[in-house]
Amino acid sequence: MDKLRIGLIGAGRIGRVHAECVATLPGTTLQWVCDRDTESATRVSRAQGGRVTANPRDVFEAPDVDAIIIASSTPTHVDLLQLAVEAGVPALCEKPVDLDIARVDEFRQQATSAAVPIAIGFNRRFDPHFAYLRERIASGDIGSLEQLSITSRDLKPGATEYLATSGGIFKDLTIHDFDTARSFIPSIVEVFARGATLFSRSIANLDDYDTASVLLIGAAGEQVSITNSRHAAYGFDQRVEAFGSEGLLTVGNVSDTSVRHWSATSVEALQPYQNFFLERYSQSYLLQLSEFAKAVRGEPNRCAGYDDGRAALMLANAADRSARTGQAVSVDLDGMA
Amino acid sequence: MDKLRIGLIGAGRIGRVHAECVATLPGTTLQWVCDRDTESATRVSRAQGGRVTANPRDVFEAPDVDAIIIASSTPTHVDLLQLAVEAGVPALCEKPVDLDIARVDEFRQQATSAAVPIAIGFNRRFDPHFAYLRERIASGDIGSLEQLSITSRDLKPGATEYLATSGGIFKDLTIHDFDTARSFIPSIVEVFARGATLFSRSIANLDDYDTASVLLIGAAGEQVSITNSRHAAYGFDQRVEAFGSEGLLTVGNVSDTSVRHWSATSVEALQPYQNFFLERYSQSYLLQLSEFAKAVRGEPNRCAGYDDGRAALMLANAADRSARTGQAVSVDLDGMA
Amino acid sequence: MDKLRIGLIGAGRIGRVHAECVATLPGTTLQWVCDRDTESATRVSRAQGGRVTANPRDVFEAPDVDAIIIASSTPTHVDLLQLAVEAGVPALCEKPVDLDIARVDEFRQQATSAAVPIAIGFNRRFDPHFAYLRERIASGDIGSLEQLSITSRDLKPGATEYLATSGGIFKDLTIHDFDTARSFIPSIVEVFARGATLFSRSIANLDDYDTASVLLIGAAGEQVSITNSRHAAYGFDQRVEAFGSEGLLTVGNVSDTSVRHWSATSVEALQPYQNFFLERYSQSYLLQLSEFAKAVRGEPNRCAGYDDGRAALMLANAADRSARTGQAVSVDLDGMA
Amino acid sequence: MDKLRIGLIGAGRIGRVHAECVATLPGTTLQWVCDRDTESATRVSRAQGGRVTANPRDVFEAPDVDAIIIASSTPTHVDLLQLAVEAGVPALCEKPVDLDIARVDEFRQQATSAAVPIAIGFNRRFDPHFAYLRERIASGDIGSLEQLSITSRDLKPGATEYLATSGGIFKDLTIHDFDTARSFIPSIVEVFARGATLFSRSIANLDDYDTASVLLIGAAGEQVSITNSRHAAYGFDQRVEAFGSEGLLTVGNVSDTSVRHWSATSVEALQPYQNFFLERYSQSYLLQLSEFAKAVRGEPNRCAGYDDGRAALMLANAADRSARTGQAVSVDLDGMA
Structure with missing residues (x-):
């Protein structure tokens, strides 16, 4: 060909x-x-x-x-x-x-x-670990999916100039997790979010958040919990847990090495994880x-597709509105924004 | 003596x-x-x-x-x-x-x-694992505490007669997690919660939830995410993650055995966890x-103390109200209910 | 009663x-x-x-x-x-x-x-982890047992006065592993052993070894590998692997806590293990x-029984002879010493 | 260029x-x-x-x-x-x-x-995990190296025609482990080995072994324990433990996925490992x-180099002789064979 x-x-x-x-x-x-x-x-x-x-x-x-x-x-x-x-x-x-x-x-x-x-x-979506997780769920390994937990933390915030045009944490960081959530539970009907600036003055100055928690509700009542931060001392933190009626499946962080260390101060210690999305998600590109x-x-x-991109943006907008009002925001991803 | x-x-x-x-x-x-x-x-x-x-x-x-x-x-x-x-x-x-x-x-x-x-x-509070987690946080191992994630799932729902008088999932199950949260972040100022009945018709008939997710906000902006279910196929699921500016500390589930099994179908497999709170928390009593x-x-x-008991109940009430209205509920644990 | x-x-x-x-x-x-x-x-x-x-x-x-x-x-x-x-x-x-x-x-x-x-x-023999390992083997989880690996290291050598009357590493430390081996493979027919003094001058002065490796052969050709040391920086090291025709079962070290730590220098780190036999084997007594x-x-x-005690001593004697001659030593545990 | x-x-x-x-x-x-x-x-x-x-x-x-x-x-x-x-x-x-x-x-x-x-x-030698293990040892993470344990098991025996010309388990399978051992402890002075045929009649018919255990002694008294089998139900088993005066470093098996499964029968279960040397060692080629x-x-x-190839073969020959005589065999890898 x-x-x-x-x-x-x-x-x-x-x-x-x-x-x-x-x-x-x-x-x-x-x-x-x-x-x-x-x-x-x-x-x-x-x-x-x-x-x-x-x-x-x-x-x-x-x-x-x-x-x-x-x-x-x-x-x-x-x-x-x-x-x-x-x-x-x-x-x-x-x-x-x-x-x-x-x-x-x-x-x-x-x-x-x-x-x-x-x-x-x-x-x-194409990350082999997440893709395999979807396969295992599809094959019935955990029965019916009830709760999804996504932990997604950057290593450290990008440059202030970048952040200033990024659209804020929900459109820039969480947007990946919105799409990940939808790759498991496509139909999301409600968004609740909370943001905080716990460590970065420059992010606070942008009226943006460095820390966020989001709760999504699926059409069948499924609950999706997203935990975000703009920093993580131990490396890029990318984990997913899928809980269902018959069990649990998890995707942990990915390490470059299987070498573990036992010493007088700690045991079973591993090197910090792959530090950046270019390394962690190289295969997925x-x-x-x-x-x-x-x-x-x-x-x-x-x-x-285009509507997946639109859905993620709608969820980010809803999260932002929820974070600023303290109210859950209903969304209709198929309808008009 | x-x-x-x-x-x-x-x-x-x-x-x-x-x-x-x-x-x-x-x-x-x-x-x-x-x-x-x-x-x-x-x-x-x-x-x-x-x-x-x-x-x-x-x-x-x-x-x-x-x-x-x-x-x-x-x-x-x-x-x-x-x-x-x-x-x-x-x-x-x-x-x-x-x-x-x-x-x-x-x-x-x-x-x-x-x-x-x-x-x-x-x-x-007295569970040695959770207590040790608090010690490690107190000793500065993760810097300043920013996010807490509590996963707490029962093995299976109690008898319907028991559930009927239990006060509902927030007062009966989540109440432990509210106190656990407060043992790390005493001052909680806001509660958002969502409940669902995803698997139990008898719980639905009680107008109660079998599945719940709660987001608590601390006075300093800390975020606490609680994930609950009335069932877990793989045993009593009791985990805590504490994320801070300098790292992460986790408490995993507790197993009776350190025996792991490698076979043609899976590797590193452990027996299901200690199945019930009487076993998991025997030491804590x-x-x-x-x-x-x-x-x-x-x-x-x-x-x-008495006010800790009162605070947990106030959080349960707030969670219930939030779950039923879709709005975050502010709480003042020191003030009048 | x-x-x-x-x-x-x-x-x-x-x-x-x-x-x-x-x-x-x-x-x-x-x-x-x-x-x-x-x-x-x-x-x-x-x-x-x-x-x-x-x-x-x-x-x-x-x-x-x-x-x-x-x-x-x-x-x-x-x-x-x-x-x-x-x-x-x-x-x-x-x-x-x-x-x-x-x-x-x-x-x-x-x-x-x-x-x-x-x-x-x-x-x-009565340690719950080792006992459960025997149960799993007996129930056929790994098919027929072919190789057993025992890692057994003390935290640090005892006092010189104690060591002087202990009978040497094989009769004092390895003797436990000989009995453990026999609790899985009762009939041992051959012993090969090597000892070394790699770190302790006082043990060398006693003409004893601080480090030892032993290979036992069972009557059906099974192989048992024992790895000993008189010190281990990371705590009392007590592990067993049982390999069979259908899989592998392992017993890892036992920790007092399930708290793990993630930091900028390492992740998934656990505290050192239970440090001493009185803690690790308290239940077994x-x-x-x-x-x-x-x-x-x-x-x-x-x-x-008495003959189990005798068998362990015979294996210790055989190991000592093998270590000193460089030859495998045949043993007949049922016969005369 | x-x-x-x-x-x-x-x-x-x-x-x-x-x-x-x-x-x-x-x-x-x-x-x-x-x-x-x-x-x-x-x-x-x-x-x-x-x-x-x-x-x-x-x-x-x-x-x-x-x-x-x-x-x-x-x-x-x-x-x-x-x-x-x-x-x-x-x-x-x-x-x-x-x-x-x-x-x-x-x-x-x-x-x-x-x-x-x-x-x-x-x-x-070039496997990134083993190479990183050597780096960590070289950087002093475990002090002085005292004991090395190599577990190396194939998924299943090759075809009988292949095995017939392979030179036997020590020259065909263990030879890799001899070189791995020498990449940590170049100077080996003694070999003891035991072989058995525990499961394969066709290997027995070739007067070869399907199971082997080898003990190598380094010039400074270091002990190397090698455990081999021609089969492993749970996949290609390739592990190394390096024990030193200050701690322990391990290389575990490598998995294609980080997805773990929790069910009513087992928890923390991972898929079997990368099954074949072409997958496990693809990077090393x-x-x-x-x-x-x-x-x-x-x-x-x-x-x-050429002399590394020669040394591995000398160790294989010595192992074979030891297995057949029951005596430890001294080797001088620098001298004449």
């Missing part, structure tokens, strides 16, 4: 991750790298191949592009998706679709009726690309 | 646990066993010693009783505490103080100004009695 | 453990405490009851003694056992029977044909006494 | 592993694939590139080959190494060098004085190739 020729828009940190995946996956090749900052684009191109441009239109109009990956800054996502749909080019777009749900809704009709697949980059390639080829796939 | 002579009121399941503790602890002896059902009282007396009566007044008026343990049915607690205070006899009373906060408040002034110590039976003995002798001790 | 009246001979460290067990077990009571050092005997008597004497004959001739426990120094064991047999008093004797196999063999005929039960104090009480009452029991 | 052009001799199971590594590693490219069975060679070439030949001389004489990998059958190894040395081509040769130590010694002088590097394929590339470029590297 011919390799899928990918055009990458955005050559920043996440763009580089995608470029590496495209170069690694046997069935894909990097054809174009586009970034306003052509130096970044050139660096990526040198490492992983592809022609360089500063103008996204070059990519959409190129005859040798089978699909694009949108990894540019969030405010550009919807415009680029629109160009993709108009050009008839399948697109994998980084999350979030946009920080403004109105903008997301505006484009919704066009996105969901487009002839070409649009996938939203919730890569953690690759698997996501592989699923997106299936989507491009019209094959069944597990990609998150 | 002379042995503390204990009068036990109530010879049911919990009464028997207390009787055994009194007989086991070197510094205490069982002097009286009182139960309307004199057959039960006699059985306890035969096993652990003590004179038998059906009338609590016999115990209060006896010249050979240094302290009493109240393990009778909940509606009798306040009356018996009142008798104890009037008789000048120290009392350890099983939780909850009462299901009705008005009744608890009515007696509050008298209880908290009594010359004799009144302790409320939140035995889990003993340690609680030992602390109560200190209280009786006027020594410093870690017993939960 | 009337309580079994126990006469204790020897009020040193192990004697005190036995005294406490006798006082704790509901079916036994301490009737006599005998030690040449009457101060020690008096201390034990004050704590756990019993009349004091310096003369063992007082105990054997007393009309109110149902059984004796011999916890005096090793060289006195056989003489006291002989007195017990002649007096018709059941005896539980601490290991080793004697350091000299000739002495053990001399008394063998009388011991094994005695009308009263003689039990040898290999308490680890109690369970051993309970089994001995069954023996006294003529009921089926799991006590180690 | 130009890519290292590799000629592969042997396109069987291990040859394919090497071919894949060459294709994956950025700095290497597969130039030639040689196998008497040209169909196998062609399959490898199609997947990973390279020209095909049935004659090894084509590879040695080719002007476009920078190094060769020898993955053909064991009896051809020394001849091919000789060709490599004569042609001045660096070679990475699969273990064992030969089954006959005389043949190995014959070529020793030429091999160790060759102008080009010769590496022997003890890939497990890649890292070995990367080290070999360093060797070819004349850079410092951690490759096992």
